[in-house]
Amino acid sequence: MKNLFTVMALIGALFAASAASATPATNTLFAKYKAAGASGFSAERGQKVWTKELLSESGEMMSCTTCHGKDLGKEGKHHKTGKLIKPMAPSANAERFTDAKKIEKWFKRNCNDVLGRECTAQEKGDILTFLLSQ
């Protein structure tokens, strides 16, 4: 009985851990960002970058939420094309953050769009930590 309980607790812990963080893809990326000098990733800092509004080249205020929406559990909408973008929160969309190449590709495009430059390793690690917690 006691053994069974321990096993169940262990399984529960495993599930909790995998819900709060990390796919094999994001593990690879966190390791890469650390190798580039980043450390101590923070969801709070990530959220600040995610919601920070900046004046874009086209003269409108933009942030990551411009296309991904304010509620990460819901669909977003591409600001130019109107195309619906599936929810970013892994809790609402299990396909999120499962392909390291895809994540890096969109970081590159979207950081350039919003910040006018690529994101640093520290910023990417922070943002991923924030997104994975959703």
Added chain:
Amino acid sequence: MKNTGKLKATLLAIALLLSSSTALADGNFWQWLVTFSRQKEVQPVTNKAYQEECGSCHFAYPPGLLPGKSWAKLLEDKGLNDHFGENASLDADTLKEIRDYAMENAAEKSNFKRSRKIALATEEGDAPLRITEVRYIKRKHHDIPEKMIKGNKDVKSRSYCNACHTKAEKGIFDNDTVSIPNYPDYD
């Protein structure tokens, strides 16, 4: 001698008939019929990489909507870095797969009716970079008032085919499947 010649010819004719009817019985006929009835519209996208990469920011335009010379320009490495103001660049392998797919299925390579018309409309002159610049497509949308397009928050531009063409993902653009958001009575 003459008779053997006739006999040979008759035998040959029978053999030909037989072989072609077995071919039909094999299902080629049905395939032909299905293809024939499908070819009115535009071939929908069938390549996964194309669907994913070119369908992430907007509806994935079927390659049969533009001629090869347009895809060649649009799908240059440099061109994709500044793709209508967006960075749509791809790694070399993915780009090659997508470009090959688009070139092989470009308007002039397709037997689908609308693609044939697009191929004809673009045969001469510069390669259009937009489907919305193709004469045939322009003409079809000439009469739609701007307020239903630009002034319509659920459309915004002619470029977003699938906002109005409800079966665009299947390559279907006929009048029966069109519905302009917020203007249900337009026809």
